[in-house]
Amino acid sequence: MAFCIAVIGKDNAPLYLATSDVERELDLQYHVHAALDVVEEKCVIGKGAPESKELYLGQLFSTENHKIYGFVTNSKIKFIVVIDSSNIALRENEVRAIFRNLHMLYTDAVCNPFYIPGEQLTFKKFDRAVQKLMSGNV
Amino acid sequence: MSEEIVFDCLHAEIVNYCLNNSKDQNDLGTLEYIGFTTGYRLIERLTRDVGRFKDELETMKFICTDFWTLIYKKQVDNLRTNNYGMYVVQDKAFRFLTRISPGSKQLEQAPKFVAFTCGLVRGALSNLGINSTVTAEVQTIPACRFHIEVNRG
Numbered sequence: 001m002a003f004c005i006a007v008i009g010k011d012n013a014p015l016y017l018a019t020s021d022v023e024r025e026l027d028l029q030y031h032v033h034a035a036l037d038v039v040e041e042k043c044v045i046g047k048g049a050p051e052s053k054e055l056y057l058g059q060l061f062s063t064e065n066h067k068i069y070g071f072v073t074n075s076k077i078k079f080i081v082v083i084d085s086s087n088i089a090l091r092e093n094e095v096r097a098i099f100r101n102l103h104m105l106y107t108d109a110v111c112n113p114f115y116i117p118g119e120q121l122t123f124k125k126f127d128r129a130v131q132k133l134m135s136g137n138v
Numbered sequence: 139m140s141e142e143i144v145f146d147c148l149h150a151e152i153v154n155y156c157l158n159n160s161k162d163q164n165d166l167g168t169l170e171y172i173g174f175t176t177g178y179r180l181i182e183r184l185t186r187d188v189g190r191f192k193d194e195l196e197t198m199k200f201i202c203t204d205f206w207t208l209i210y211k212k213q214v215d216n217l218r219t220n221n222y223g224m225y226v227v228q229d230k231a232f233r234f235l236t237r238i239s240p241g242s243k244q245l246e247q248a249p250k251f252v253a254f255t256c257g258l259v260r261g262a263l264s265n266l267g268i269n270s271t272v273t274a275e276v277q278t279i280p281a282c283r284f285h286i287e288v289n290r291g
Binding site for chain 2: 010053054055072073074075076103104106107110111117
C-alpha cells in the first residue's frame with residue numbers, strides 16, 4: 001500500500017516528503033511534481049469563484065494506481081497527498097481530516113523559533129507526527 | 139487585564155534590550171526585524187481557519203480586524219486606500235502608546251514603540267505574498283498612523 005505526504009514551499013521547492021514505501025519513493029515524487037501544475041491551475045482559474053474560498057482543493061487528478069489530493073494554505077504552502085486507488089477506506093472526509101492535521105502540524109513547526117521559513121522541515125517531532133498520520137490511515 | 143499587561147511589559151523590555159545593545163540609539167532595524175519574523179510566523183497560524191483571500195484589500199481588512207484584535211485587543215479605527223497600493227491604517231489609541239503621557243518630549247521617544255508593529259505588519263503581509271514597506275507616523279500620543287506601501291513588480 002503506497003501512501004505519500006508532501007509539503008511544498010512557496011516557490012515549489014519541496015520542504016518535506018514522507019512515503020510509506022521507500023522503494024517507490026521516486027515514482028511517488030513524480031506524482032507530487034505533476035500535481036503542482038494542477039494546483040497552480042486551480043488557484044488561478046478558481047479566482048473569484050465562491051467555492052475557491054476553501055483551502056482544500058479536492059482531488060487533483062487520478063492515475064491507474066494513484067489518487068492525488070491537494071491543499072494550499074493562505075501563505076501558498078502546498079500539501080499533496082498521494083494514495084493508492086485501491087484504498088477505499090479513505091473517503092473525502094478522511095482526506096480532509098489528514099490535511100487539517102497536517103496544516104496544524106505545519107503551523108506548529110513554523111512557530112518553532114529554530115525553523116527558518118523556506119528551509120526543509122527536518123524536525124523529529126514533525127516527522128514522527130506525520131509518520132503517525134500515515135500509519136493511522138494506511 | 140493581567141494577561142494583557144504581560145505582553146506590554148515584554149514589548150517594553152524588547153525595546154530596551156534592542157536599543158541598549160546597539161551603539162546607535164536610533165537604530166530600529168533590529169526591532170523591526172523581530173517584528174517581521176514574529177508576524178511571518180504568526181500569520182501562518184492565524185489564517186489557519188480562514189478562507190482564501192480574494193485580493194489585496196481583503197488581506198488588508200483581515201490585518202485591520204482579526205489580526206489587530208488578536209494582538210492589540212481592538213480593531214483599527216480607520217483604513218483608507220488610494221487603490222494604487224497605498225494603505226493608511228489609523229489607530230486612535232495605539233496600545234503601546236496608551237501608557238505614555240502626551241507631550242513633545244515623549245513624542246521624540248515614540249518611534250521606538252511603533253517599530254515592532256511596523257515589522258509585524260510587514261512580516262504578516264510578506265507571508266501572504268504581499269511585498270510592502272510599512273512606516274509609522276505619530277503626531278499626538280496615543281494616536282498612530284501606519285502607512286503601508288505595496289511594492290509591485
